[in-house]
Amino acid sequence: MTELLDAIEIETGPQPAASVIWLHGLGADGSDFVPVVDALDLPAGPIRFVFPHAPMQPVTINQGYVMRAWYDVLSTDFDRRADERGVRASQQLVEALLAREKARGVAAGRIVLAGFSQGGAIALQTGLRHAERLAGIMALSCYVPLGASLPAERSAANQGVPIFMAHGTHDPVIPARLARESRDLLGQLGYAVAWHEYPMEHSVSPEEIEAIGAWLRRVIG
DSSP states (O other): OOOOOOEEEEESSSSOSEEEEEEOOTTOOGGGGTTHHHHSOOOSSOEEEEEEOOOEEEEGGGTTEEEEOSSOOOOSOTTTOOOHHHHHHHHHHHHHHHHHHHHTTOOGGGEEEEEETHHHHHHHHHHTTOSSOOSEEEEESOOOTTGGGHHHHOOGGGTTOOEEEEEETTOSSSOHHHHHHHHHHHHHTTOOEEEEEESOSSSOOHHHHHHHHHHHHHHHO
16 A cells, blocks of 8 residues: 655645645745745635645765655756656656545646646646546646657546646756746647646746636636
């Protein structure tokens, strides 16, 4: 049985009938996006936000320093940096979180899988392969990991899932070019991607938060 990650949970009202599982970036933790909840103009119905803490592990490009990470980053060369074992291990950890939300009475079609940077990559990795249709996938400042395996592994149930992707045009960590290539890959596979670019670095802007709120109201409102 897959372990359940520790997480921070925020419920905007009693007995939530919708959930957002939001994955943080490399070296951060689940508290990173907690302040964003108050900045969103949320739908009227109560929502449970789940902000899990990634496992602690050494990260190669950071001299092996142990930090919270969804997978190892092997190289600054994006063609060689995918830690497939780590990506797939985190996919299973997130699947366990999805299963828990369903066990708590939230239907798959009322769950949004979201993430920033590494967390966004894992949101895409997991959501596009999940066996039941989700409410949406939100992928911020990230890219599609293991893209070559996606055509064979993707789930037909989520072929039409709404996907929100956003990226900074001046991102020095994950180049905007890479994110656009991921967007184009998803488009070629028939996914409907709502694409947003902002004049920022590897971060989240107020305009982006406003767009996220509007998108959330559409997919789970």
